[in-house]
Amino acid sequence: MEDTIAAVATAYGEGGIGIIRISGEEALSILNKVFQPIKKHIKKSSGDKDSFKPDSIGITIGEPIVNRRLTYGHIVDYHTNEVIDEVLAVYMKAPYTYTTEDVVEINCHGSIVSLRKVLELILKSGARMAEPGEFTKRAFLNGRLDLTQAEAVIDLIKAKSDKSFDVALGQLEGALSANIIEIRNLLMDELVNLTVNIDYPDEDIEEITYENLLNNLLQIGDMIQKLIDSADTGRIIKEGFKIAIVGKPNVGKSSLMNALLKEARAIVTDIPGTTRDTIVEDITIKGIPVKLIDTAGIHETDDTVEKIGIEKSKESFNEADLVIFILDSSQPITEEDQHIIDIVGERRILVLLNKTDLGLIMDEIALRQEMPGALIIKTAVKDGQGIKDIEKEIENLVYNGEIKQKGNTFITNVRHSNLLISAKSALDDAVNMINLGEALEFIEIDVKRSFEFLGEVIGETVSESIIDEVFSRFCLGK
Template sequence: MEDTIAAVATAYGEGGIGIIRISGEDALLILNKVFQPMRKHINNSVITDKYEPDSVGVTIGESIVNRRLTYGHIIDYSTNQVLDEVLAVYMKAPYTYTKEDVVEINCHGSIVSLRKVLELVLRSGARMAEPGEFTKRAFLNGRLDLTQAEAVIDLIKAKSDKSFDVALGQLEGTLSDVIEQIRNLLMDELVNITVNIDYPDEDIEEITYDKLLNNLLQIDDMIQNLIRSADTGRIIKEGFKVAIVGKPNVGKSSLMNALLKENRAIVTDIPGTTRDTIVEDITIKKIPVKLIDTAGIHDTDDKVEKIGIEKSKATFNEADLVILILDGSQALSIEDENIMNVIGNRRTLVLINKIDLGQVLNEKKLQEKMPKALFIKTAVKNGQGINEIENKIEDLVFNGEVKQSGSTFITNVRHANLLNSAKTALDDAINMVRSGEALEFIEIDVKRTFEFLGEIIGETVSESIIDEVFSRFCLGK
């Protein structure tokens, strides 16, 4: 018999509600030990809602009913002390989060209340849950597969509408369905291979290498499509890092403020106002974006400013996109060209700014210097070009991928690594088919592909990997 576990399921701190979750065979027994449903006490002809352990009279009220919230008190019967006024609910297995009996006690959201009630629950027969143990039990009891269990923590940590939508889709089984579809196709090929190896003389359809090759190539394309989505998936989950660079006083801080829609960075006509990197998290087109406003890159004798400039250069290597701002009302300067050299071949969006002052910058010459860059004309201080910048960021993130909330993206490094391993194994099988190798050798690599995909959803995963996955969860989930 599994232990009955308990933990605080809500964040610690002050709040209206704090929930203690109990899961296991003794959940209801423990609730009955600590919980007194509110009943009317008739004492000396006076009806009162207050719990009075020494009162004499008749109690009127209902007992705990499955899936019905019950109002009452948590009472330490060793001292007859009322610990909190609560709402409690009992949910009978198997229709619960863990597929076990579950109790949730809705206390007042005080750290003191939650601590006292949890301590009483633990003294009454439960043990403290490990991080992620409730979701681990949901996985082990077959309610969730491993990708769905991992989606739970992604939902909790979602930084934007898009990351929430993708995590919710994964929780509902979008990724699991695709993986199962691929594994079913692989199983069909494994069955055909095995039958042709073990029963070559029977009256069965003989497998042809051309047909096998065609089927494996189709499966390979499906795996490759998932792998391609991993970069977009990482950005959706972790955020799109955008470094804003340029020489002093070209409009970097103005762009930062325009995208943030608030005056976060100081804007003046004095060059070198920003001496350090300013980092802000925002959402653009439902995409989490980490904006990095850098110090203006130029030659200076100011020691503090030099440190800021070096940090600006270091951000290039971390950024998914560099936004280079140039003053369109002036000719390209040596400082501009030096910055362009530092940027190199990184993915770059060039803003030809201050076009409201009249464009002097030679755009054709600039495009020859940066042939892979994208260009937008802006007057950031007046808001001109901001919508176009946001649209361009969205296009760069999805890079042709479908943008609807139901799309399947690989957002988990573990999944990406296993998909790459699966593709390597399948490519080995494909090469052997092309070379006309024996079916016995081809079968080995097709089976390896099947098993790598099984690790993603938890079908063939080791216990150590399961423990490692759930160790990343918070207590109470």
């Protein structure tokens, strides 16, 4: 028999409600030990129905606990008969629960003291403290969720934007699992054909042809590659798109930061070098979580503090998914601008020709020749000109120019991405074997490897150590 486990399922701290979850065969008996159901009877007074006042309140102790019905009562320490808290409790009978076991949830007042006292009493009554993620782990082990769906629970909790929430919810509902299962079924068909032809070569069966096998494996490989190709966008949706704003002092970096944030977060003055350190803000642009980094102006200086800020600026754009390089278009390119152009290199870059309201003096043609891979937008950030164009380009860069619908499947998990790459590599090995005319036995080995790597994604063939590692990332109570 599995232990009955318990933990606080809501975040610690002050709140209106805090929930304690219990799961296991002893969940109901533990609830019966610590919970005293109460039913209040209120008798209406005679008189104006619009000015209702209770005439009397009666109480019935020991109301029966009914499956899936919220019951009012007290948590009582049965050793001392002390009332610990006034709560609402619900018992949910297996198998139609989160863990597929008997589950109890107790809605306490959301104070740390109340939750601690109630949980201590439950643990003394026969439950043990749940490990991080153990409720979801039981849901996985009991077959209610596969491993990708279980991992989606973490992503839902940590979602930073509507889009990341939608992707996680789709994964929880089985969108990624359905893709993996479809690919595995196709591989299983090929494995069956290979096995039959290897084991029963003299039987009256349809002989497998290298040409058909090659075409089928190439099509399956394309399906896997499509998922792999979604990983970069998936990572951005999950973790955020890192944008570093760079440029020499006083070109409008802080003004852009404020315009995108739609608030005055960074100090804006006409004095060069106002920003002496990196400022990092999390925002959402077109549904995309963005980590926006306003850097110190990159230029030659003898100021020790400014030098430190400039080094941080260089580190920031080295780690960024996108560099927004701002130039003062009312002036020719300066040595400071050229220095930044030289160190930016071939990174993904969006160039803003700012201060166009002051007149465009900069040689745009020469700039395009020097930075042929850059996107260039003309702006007057202080007046809000070009902000919508910048947001649109960010959206295009994240989605590679395609508007993604809610139902799209993205790979947002590094574990999934690595396994898909391994599965594709094994399939590529099989394709090479076919092209070399190798025996079916050797081809079967590589196809089976691909099949097993995909099984690890959804937890069909995953080791116990990997399962433990996955669920160790969960918080207590989930």
